[in-house]
Amino acid sequence: MKEDCTKIMDEISTVIVGKRDVMELILCAILSHGHILFEDYPGLAKTLMAYCFSQTLGCTFKRVQFTPDLLPADITGTYIYNQKDMTFDLRKGPIFTNVLLADEINRAPPKTQSALLEAMQERQVTLEGDTHKMAEPFIVMATQNPIEYEGTYPLPEAQLDRFLIKMSVGYPSREQEIAIIERRKERKEDDVHVERVVDSRKIMKMQKACEEVFIHHDIQQYIVDMVQATRDHPSVEVGASPRGSLALFKLARARAALRGRDFVLPDDVKDVAMPALRHRIILKPEIWYTRVSEDTVLAQILDKIPVPKVE
Numbered sequence: 001m002k003e004d005c006t007k008i009m010d011e012i013s014t015v016i017v018g019k020r021d022v023m024e025l026i027l028c029a030i031l032s033h034g035h036i037l038f039e040d041y042p043g044l045a046k047t048l049m050a051y052c053f054s055q056t057l058g059c060t061f062k063r064v065q066f067t068p069d070l071l072p073a074d075i076t077g078t079y080i081y082n083q084k085d086m087t088f089d090l091r092k093g094p095i096f097t098n099v100l101l102a103d104e105i106n107r108a109p110p111k112t113q114s115a116l117l118e119a120m121q122e123r124q125v126t127l128e129g130d131t132h133k134m135a136e137p138f139i140v141m142a143t144q145n146p147i148e149y150e151g152t153y154p155l156p157e158a159q160l161d162r163f164l165i166k167m168s169v170g171y172p173s174r175e176q177e178i179a180i181i182e183r184r185k186e187r188k189e190d191d192v193h194v195e196r197v198v199d200s201r202k203i204m205k206m207q208k209a210c211e212e213v214f215i216h217h218d219i220q221q222y223i224v225d226m227v228q229a230t231r232d233h234p235s236v237e238v239g240a241s242p243r244g245s246l247a248l249f250k251l252a253r254a255r256a257a258l259r260g261r262d263f264v265l266p267d268d269v270k271d272v273a274m275p276a277l278r279h280r281i282i283l284k285p286e287i288w289y290t291r292v293s294e295d296t297v298l299a300q301i302l303d304k305i306p307v308p309k310v311e
Contacts, residue, residue, distance in 0.1 A: 001206050002260035007197045012052045015192045016045060017183070018176045022169055025275055026053060026141075028258060030203070031210050032250035034164025035120055035140040037105075037155075037279065042145065044169040048192065050101045050141040058199035059098030059137065066108035072115035076125050090127065095119050098135050098200060102142035106153050113159055116140060120162040137203050157238075157282070164247050165272075166279035206257075213253040215264040218308035223248045223269055229301045230277060235287045236297060240280040247276040266307045274298055 009023045016023070026049070029036050038046040047063070054061035064075060077093030094100065095116070105113060119125050123134040142163070144155065160166070172180065184190075198206075223245055231239030251272040256264045278294040 001209055001257050004198055004202070004206065005258045008053075008056050011056045011194050011197050012049070015052050015183075015194055016049055017179045018172060019045075019049075019169060022049070022167065024255075024258060025165060025167055025272070028251050028254040028272065029164045030057070030137070030139055031207055031254040031257065032164060032247075033137070033207055034247070034250065035162060036142070037160070037163040037166045038141070038143045038169060039146060039166060040143075040168040040170070044171065046143045046169055047101060047103060049169070050099065050143075052192070052194050053141075054099035055194045056197045057099070057203055058196045059139075059203070060135070061099045061101070062094040062097040063101040063103060064094050065103050066105050066112070068107060068109065070108045070112045072112055075112070075115045076119075076127060079128055090130075090132075092132075095125060096132070096135065098137055098139065100138075100140050102140060104145060105142040106144040106155055109153055110156055113153070113155060117159055117162060120159075135200075137200060137207065160279045161241065161243055163279060164251065165275035167275045210250075210254050210257045213256050213262055213264060215249065215253060216308070219252070219264055219266060219269060220249070222266060222305065222308050223252070225305050226269070226273060226301060227277070229305060230281050230297070233297055233301065235283055235292055236281050237284045238282040240277050244277050244280045247280075248272060251276055270302060270307075273302060 005027055008027065009020065012023055013020070026036060030053070040046060051061060051063075064070075073093070075093050075095050077091050077096070079088040080091045081087075082089045102116065119134055119138070120140055123136075123138050125132045125134065140163075226248070227240045227242075227245045230236055230244070233239070248269055252264045252268040255268045255272055256262070259268075274295055277298055281294055281297065283292065283294065283297070
């Protein structure tokens with residue numbers, strides 16, 4: 001598996017300059033059957049990264065631009081009356097794909113955002129009483145602008161919890177930005193092209209292989225202690241749910257597999273803790289006026305919880 005993962009990231013690196021750590025985290029989420037939420041400023045290649053991953057994974061890709069007037073049926077699809085046959089035919093929406101890019105998801109109102117909930121959790125869509133299974137694998141990659149931007153709606157906690165990780169891409173370094181310009185000059189076009197490395201069947205086999213990665217009981221307790229500490233922290237109003245523990249569990253195993261190991265180390269858990277938990281805790285209102293953030297609280301918890309010594 002490590003070889004395939006390296007090939008995937010190497011192929012994407014022909015388009016995306018740097019950001020190897022971001023690619024690893026995205027791949028861990030995909031191997032964990034998880035969905036990904038990017039929160040960052042516009043223009044940092046979030047959409048491009050989602051597209052490149054879909055192409056290298058050999059998966060179908062669809063994109064939905066979320067706007068204030070977007071309706072749930074625009075995502076899930078609806079039944080259309082066929083005058084010729086006098087029947088109602090299902091016109092499937094863009095959600096019926098392998099990789100769905102929900103671009104600027106927090107620009108749509110909560111009613112439209114909730115159209116994704118069933119598909120993200122149960123991997124199915126119910127239309128007019130009929131249940132339709134999603135394709136496998138099914139991955140939602142959503143982007144959102146920082147909440148202080150105009151025209152944004154905060155994502156409901158129930159939907160945030162459905163995302164396995166929340167992460168940012170970040171600005172490139174000076175050298176990386178120069179390389180971006182150089183590659184554009186060499187391509188002589190805006191469009192980018194990446195080769196397929198694996199296919200959807202291979203991805204599902206890799207996902208199943210992650211289920212065989214061994215995780216010691218002491219590390220499982222380490223995960224639970226970390227999540228429970230979010231509920232007891234004085235700056236936290238609402239701590240992470242058991243879904244946070246499961247997210248750490250799955251991501252740690254995927255990271256171990258990506259590094260070529262069949263067992264989990266405590267460092268695997270620590271490396272995925274921030275993206276797995278930062279969107280699952282709610283700080284107390286009075287904390288919002290200080291410089292304390294979710295990452296600050298999680299860093300304090302990581303320093304406080306004893307790391308197990310697993311032999």
